Amino acid sequence: MVFAPILSNEEYVFVYNKNMSQEFINIIDNIIIEIKRNGTLDSFYEDENN
Amino acid sequence: MRIRNILKRLAICFLSCSIPFVLVGCQQKSQEISFRDIKSEGELIVLTNAYFEPYEYYKNNEIVGVDISIAKLIAERLGLKLKIKDMDFDNILIDLTNNKGHIAMAGITLTEEREKAFAHSIPYAESSQRILINANIHSDIKKLDDLVGKKIGVVIGTTSDVFISQQIKEGSFADSETETIVAQYKDLEPAKEALENGDIDAFILDSLTAQRITKHIQI
Structure with missing residues (x-):
C-alpha cells in the first residue's frame, strides 16, 4: 500500500452532550492543556510507537 | 359582554396555570449534566x-x-x-x-x-487525511484529482467521510465522465478488506491510522 500526499489538516476534539456542564468541560480542557504542556500527551504517542 | 369577560378571565387563568408546566417540561428536557x-x-x-x-x-x-x-x-x-x-x-x-x-x-x-x-473540548490532536491505495492495482493514484471516477472508501461519519463529502459538494469530481462513488463502511476493518480485495480503488483515512495499516499488512 502507498500513501498519497496529505489531503487536509484537521483537529480532533472530545464531544459531549449539549447539556454537559461548563464546569466539567473546563476540567477536561484544563487536563488537555496540562498534558500538552508537560509532555504527557507526547508520551502517549511514543508509547504507541514503541 | 359579560360572557366575553368571563371567557377572557378563564383564558388568562388557564394560561397562567399551564405555562409553568410547559416550562418545567422544557427544563427537564435540557437538564444540565453536572x-x-x-x-x-x-x-x-x-x-x-x-x-x-x-x-x-x-x-x-x-x-x-x-x-x-x-x-x-x-x-x-x-x-x-x-x-x-x-x-x-x-x-x-x-x-x-x-x-x-x-x-x-x-x-x-x-x-x-x-x-x-454538541458541546466539545478544546482540540487535543491534529490530524491529516491521506489516500491509501492498493499499489498492485492502482499505482497511478497520487493525488486527490486522481480519484475522479473511482470508488473511494471511508468509515462513515469520520473526518475522512466529512472531507470527501465536502469535496463532492464543492464539485471536485464534477467533471468525471464516470461517476465517483463513495463507499461508507461501519469501521476500519471492512474498508481495509475492500481495499485489499480491490472492491474499492482508494481508502481515505487518518494519516497515523494509515501508517499502522501498512505496518501490519503487505500488498
Missing part, C-alpha cells in the same frame, strides 16, 4: 469506536490507544471508574445525545452541524 451528577454515578463513560489505531483499538482483548490513555488519566484525576463503550462510529453521537455516555473520544472532527448539536 460534574456532581457524574461523581455520584461513580464512573466516567467514554463512547468510542475501537478500530482507529493509534487512538483506540484492541490489543490482547483490551481497548488501548492514545485516547484511552487520556481517558484513564481523566478518570483517575476525577476519582471515577472508567467504563469504555465500543460501538459503530456513527452510533457514538446518537448515544451521546441519549445520555448513554459522558464523553465521545473517537478522533472526532468538528463540523458545523456537530458544533450546533
Whole structure:
C-alpha cells in the first residue's frame, strides 16, 4: 500500500452532550492543556510507537 | 359582554396555570449534566469506536490507544471508574445525545452541524487525511484529482467521510465522465478488506491510522 500526499489538516476534539456542564468541560480542557504542556500527551504517542 | 369577560378571565387563568408546566417540561428536557451528577454515578463513560489505531483499538482483548490513555488519566484525576463503550462510529453521537455516555473520544472532527448539536473540548490532536491505495492495482493514484471516477472508501461519519463529502459538494469530481462513488463502511476493518480485495480503488483515512495499516499488512 502507498500513501498519497496529505489531503487536509484537521483537529480532533472530545464531544459531549449539549447539556454537559461548563464546569466539567473546563476540567477536561484544563487536563488537555496540562498534558500538552508537560509532555504527557507526547508520551502517549511514543508509547504507541514503541 | 359579560360572557366575553368571563371567557377572557378563564383564558388568562388557564394560561397562567399551564405555562409553568410547559416550562418545567422544557427544563427537564435540557437538564444540565453536572460534574456532581457524574461523581455520584461513580464512573466516567467514554463512547468510542475501537478500530482507529493509534487512538483506540484492541490489543490482547483490551481497548488501548492514545485516547484511552487520556481517558484513564481523566478518570483517575476525577476519582471515577472508567467504563469504555465500543460501538459503530456513527452510533457514538446518537448515544451521546441519549445520555448513554459522558464523553465521545473517537478522533472526532468538528463540523458545523456537530458544533450546533454538541458541546466539545478544546482540540487535543491534529490530524491529516491521506489516500491509501492498493499499489498492485492502482499505482497511478497520487493525488486527490486522481480519484475522479473511482470508488473511494471511508468509515462513515469520520473526518475522512466529512472531507470527501465536502469535496463532492464543492464539485471536485464534477467533471468525471464516470461517476465517483463513495463507499461508507461501519469501521476500519471492512474498508481495509475492500481495499485489499480491490472492491474499492482508494481508502481515505487518518494519516497515523494509515501508517499502522501498512505496518501490519503487505500488498
